[in-house]
Amino acid sequence: MLKRLYDYFVHPLTQIEFRVNRSDRLFVFLSLAPSILITMVVVFLPLFYALYLSFNNAEVVVIGGKGGVQTEWIGLSNYFYFLQDKAFWQGVRVTTYFTMVSLAVELTLGIIVALVLNQEFFGRGLVRALLILPWAVPTVVNARLWGLIYEPQSYGAMNGLFQLLGLTTPDNAINFLTPVPIFQDVPILGQLMGWIGSTSAINWIILADTWKVIPVVALLVLAGLQSIPLDLYEAAKVDGANNWQLFWSITLPMLRPILLVILVFRTMELFRVFDILYILMAYTIPVVGIRTFQETFVFGLFGRGSAIAFLIGLFILLIALVYINLISLEDE
Amino acid sequence: MKNQDTMRLWQYRLSRVGLYFLVALILIWTLAPFTWLFITSISTQAKLNAIPIQWLPNPPTFEHYVAMFDVNNETSLLFIAAMRNSILVATTTTFICLLFGVPAAYSLSRFVFPARNIIVMAMLATRLLPTIALVVPFYIIIVGYIDPVFKMFDTPHNLIILYSSFIIGLVVWIMRGFFTAIPRDLEEQAMVDGATRLQALWYIILPLSFPGLVTTGLLAFLLSWDEFLLALVFSRTPAAFTMPYFVFVVGSSQYYQSPAAVAAGGFLAALPPVILALIFQERLIGGLTDGAVKG
Numbered sequence: 028m029l030k031r032l033y034d035y036f037v038h039p040l041t042q043i044e045f046r047v048n049r050s051d052r053l054f055v056f057l058s059l060a061p062s063i064l065i066t067m068v069v070v071f072l073p074l075f076y077a078l079y080l081s082f083n084n085a086e087v088v089v090i091g092g093k094g095g096v097q098t099e100w101i102g103l104s105n106y107f108y109f110l111q112d113k114a115f116w117q118g119v120r121v122t123t124y125f126t127m128v129s130l131a132v133e134l135t136l137g138i139i140v141a142l143v144l145n146q147e148f149f150g151r152g153l154v155r156a157l158l159i160l161p162w163a164v165p166t167v168v169n170a171r172l173w174g175l176i177y178e179p180q181s182y183g184a185m186n187g188l189f190q191l192l193g194l195t196t197p198d199n200a201i202n203f204l205t206p207v208p209i210f211q212d213v214p215i216l217g218q219l220m221g222w223i224g225s226t227s228a229i230n231w232i233i234l235a236d237t238w239k240v241i242p243v244v245a246l247l248v249l250a251g252l253q254s255i256p257l258d259l260y261e262a263a264k265v266d267g268a269n270n271w272q273l274f275w276s277i278t279l280p281m282l283r284p285i286l287l288v289i290l291v292f293r294t295m296e297l298f299r300v301f302d303i304l305y306i307l308m309a310y311t312i313p314v315v316g317i318r319t320f321q322e323t324f325v326f327g328l329f330g331r332g333s334a335i336a337f338l339i340g341l342f343i344l345l346i347a348l349v350y351i352n353l354i355s356l357e358d359e
Numbered sequence: 360m361k362n363q364d365t366m367r368l369w370q371y372r373l374s375r376v377g378l379y380f381l382v383a384l385i386l387i388w389t390l391a392p393f394t395w396l397f398i399t400s401i402s403t404q405a406k407l408n409a410i411p412i413q414w415l416p417n418p419p420t421f422e423h424y425v426a427m428f429d430v431n432n433e434t435s436l437l438f439i440a441a442m443r444n445s446i447l448v449a450t451t452t453t454f455i456c457l458l459f460g461v462p463a464a465y466s467l468s469r470f471v472f473p474a475r476n477i478i479v480m481a482m483l484a485t486r487l488l489p490t491i492a493l494v495v496p497f498y499i500i501i502v503g504y505i506d507p508v509f510k511m512f513d514t515p516h517n518l519i520i521l522y523s524s525f526i527i528g529l530v531v532w533i534m535r536g537f538f539t540a541i542p543r544d545l546e547e548q549a550m551v552d553g554a555t556r557l558q559a560l561w562y563i564i565l566p567l568s569f570p571g572l573v574t575t576g577l578l579a580f581l582l583s584w585d586e587f588l589l590a591l592v593f594s595r596t597p598a599a600f601t602m603p604y605f606v607f608v609v610g611s612s613q614y615y616q617s618p619a620a621v622a623a624g625g626f627l628a629a630l631p632p633v634i635l636a637l638i639f640q641e642r643l644i645g646g647l648t649d650g651a652v653k654g
Binding site: 183 | 375385388463482494504528585632641645
């Protein structure tokens with residue numbers, strides 16, 4: 028890993044030789060300048076500013092339309108505050124739970140759907156085209172849409188489905204998005220779920236969130252499946268392997284690269300979850316994204332908000348390094 | 360022998376039935392929730408409150424869609440403003456990102472120079488960094504320092520600048536991949552014949568990478584159409600708010616009317632990206648595989 032980082036970041040700096048014609052240098056400079064300027068000024072500068080703010084008590088004061096920032100250096104206090112804050116750790120546990128369960132569901136169902144779509148059947152092209160629909164639905168609309176489905180009255184769609192299956196009667200509708208821990212009656216599991224913060228609400232929201240992602244995971248896996256050479260299977264069949272063995276010894280290992288990319292990318296996306304939880308649950312499920320927003324824009328504590336924001340940024344960048352490492356492995 | 364053949368035939372038929380059953384299940388699961396959004400949007404309040412649940416609206420009503428375009432209606436003014444802002448912000452962002460990102464991607468694919476890999480990785484990192492980590496410093500910088508001098512808060516150009524900063528990294532990353540796949544000889548030949556670097560890029564490389572440009576532009580458009588957090592923090596009035604913000608306020612504030620109105624707003628907000636995605640489905644999946652952009 029370190030070697031790879033060195034190869035990518037440090038080694039090029041030691042290579043002084045330009046392999047660019049003199050006449051092309053201006054072109055290279057002009058073509059890169061705007062993009063670098065935009066990303067530097069709008070992304071990296073604010074990130075370092077967030078680090079600075081996180082060592083401060085920061086407040087935005089607006090008097091008569093004139094804004095101003097007041098800061099007071101308090102060192103690591105903001106970080107110590109979160110280290111000792113039980114609610115923050117609760118939030119970290121819920122975020123981890125949300126990320127891991129969603130990932131497991133997305134990958135498992137994504138692979139199953141891809142395997143089905145890889146078979147020959149009538150209308151396959153159409154089915155495949157329609158599968159992109161959930162991905163295109165904006166996250167906010169997705170949240171609203173599932174809010175309607177989870178309506179806690181008998182006329183809600185999910186309640187209607189439960190009644191159709193004979194699981195409930197119209198007289199006792201279920202409130203899906205309630206912050207009650209699941210498996211409360213089971214001794215150890217119930218306590219564990221309570222500790223993690225796995226409530227009925229978060230699990231139903233995982234269902235809503237994965238609905239949007241599973242089809243596109245399936246389409247990506249399908250692209251991977253179609254690049255596996257068929258003679259691998261032929262050879263294994265001659266050796267008498269059954270379908271189950273073919274899947275574990277050929278399909279899954281061949282899908283490894285695309286599955287890793289999906290895994291790392293989705294971890295980053297899931298860890299920062301905000302939209303759907305904010306819209307459906309306001310501040311009741313304290314994932315790190317929601318907590319950052321609340322500290323900053325509800326309580327007005329910009330220093331504290333910056334501290335979590337910076338921690339999230341750092342964590343995601345670490346995962347990003349893993350990802351960069353993966354793709355540079357694939358390049359070779 | 361004959362017996363075994365019939366067995367096989369039945370086994371085959373059974374597996375086909377199972378396959379079609381699974382396909383039907385996948386299709387229903389994928390389409391049902393979005394269909395429910397549409398059904399809700401064309402329902403009367405009486406249908407929505409019917410117990411036991413009434414699955415299909417009878418009769419359907421399009422009053423909520425009509426209301427969205429009726430200028431005497433307060434919600435309609437918000438809707439039209441949000442639609443206008445979304446189209447403005449998403450198309451301008453896409454244009455800026457392509458304008459600046461494509462030449463940068465070209466240079467990064469063709470030349471070797473110090474810090475090249477660092478630039479490539481930094482571009483990727485901007486796409487990966489979560490908005491939530493940047494929205495706090497953004498807010499302080501914009502409200503505390505820039506706004507007193509130059510109006511930024513609650514304007515579309517503010518959103519365009521912020522969105523471009525994220526999406527330009529994505530454009531550079533994907534287009535670099537497309538350019539790398541095009542052989543260098545093509546433009547080198549043209550330059551031997553007297554074309555400048557810019558001419559070679561414009562007349563030879565860009566037409567060849569047109570499919571890539573379409574895919575990248577679409578992804579940029581869809582990403583800016585979808586963005587919610589920055590729109591939530593940086594817009595207050597119809598002067599700047601976009602469709603996701605509209606869908607949020609119409610369902611949770613003084614503007615709230617009925618589930619059907621929320622559903623109609625949501626359906627209209629989802630319509631442009633859904634139509635684009637269905638038309639360009641194959642390209643988008645290709646782009647996602649190449650850029651591994653949005654899980």
